[in-house]
Amino acid sequence: MSSNIVFMGTPDFAVPALQQLHAEFGVGTVVTVPDKPKGRGLSLQKSAVRIAAEQLGISNILTPTSLRDAEFETQIKHIAPSIICVIAFRILPKNIYSVATQGAFNVHASLLPRFRGAAPINHAIMRGEKKSGVTSFLLNDVVDTGNILGQIEIDIPQFCTAGELYELLKPLAADCAVDTCKALLGGYAAPLVQTDELATPAKKIFRDECKIDLGQPASDTVNFVHGVSPVPCAWTTWQGQVLKIFRCLPSGILCPVNEFRIIDNTFVIGCSDGAIQLTEIQLPGKQRVKVDQFLHGYRGPMSGPIS
Secondary structure, eight states: OOOOEEEEEOSGGGHHHHHHHHHHTOEEEEEOOOOEEETTTTEEEOOHHHHHHHHTTOOEEEOOSOTTOHHHHHHHHHHOOSEEEEESOOOOOHHHHTTOSSOEEEEESSSTTSSBSSOHHHHHHHTTOSEEEEEEEEOOSSTTOSOEEEEEEEEOOTTOOHHHHHHHHHHHHHHHHHHHHHHHHHTOOOOBOOOGGGOOBOOOOOGGGOBOOTTSOHHHHHHHHHHTTTTTOEEEEETTEEEEEEEEEEEOSOOOBTEEEEETTEEEEEETTEEEEEEEEEOTTSOOEEHHHHHTTOOSOSEEEOO
């Protein structure tokens, strides 16, 4: 089965797919973002995909500043890829994705058409979904709407965070990418039209949107906390400080809404219909810790308002 695959991606989520595709077919070209300055010294840092490509010995690595650059278009047309595989990258213009002779596809971290958008993993947890997965689909001019080529579904563990689901989906994205390439190269791909009526949005979530709303039911608050953990991270104001909350559980302890109680080595906050028990938190300038560690030796107020 001959191939000429171009792989496009940026973060570590895309790395297992690149590794498996290269082992299975041999990836000739990788496209990723330019190196970015980071840290106090602003030293240039390579993307996770670029690091992996170099480790695999892939020499043709393109880092265009703009996907609409004429030189980049010329480079892709010269490569004449049979397949373009995109995972966690930027939105490709039609003049790029249409170059692939046997198909250009994306692997998205949801069961499309559910959770179209930049943050599908976060929104699945926030919505209390019981199942998630990955979907490969043909690229078109409207983001995340192309015909479906393949899906892999998994159950979401109870009280799973977005960070944990991210890790669970990484190997599935790799398997889905390999299966999709085999189907396209083998000529047996059977694209299915997405049902737009079943679509749900999954927009990017920013820190300013992550203050917990204690007027919501406890179960919804737990889902919200876990849906934005570890980043951008849920938070509230406690004793004049920003308190980050990474994990929590529903609690049967009675606590008025918008107040906290520290009882029997537990830290609870009142919601509209009950309370949540915080289990992993962080205060400014401190390390992220389990609540039982935080409360060991704690001498502050045992109750009061949360704002």
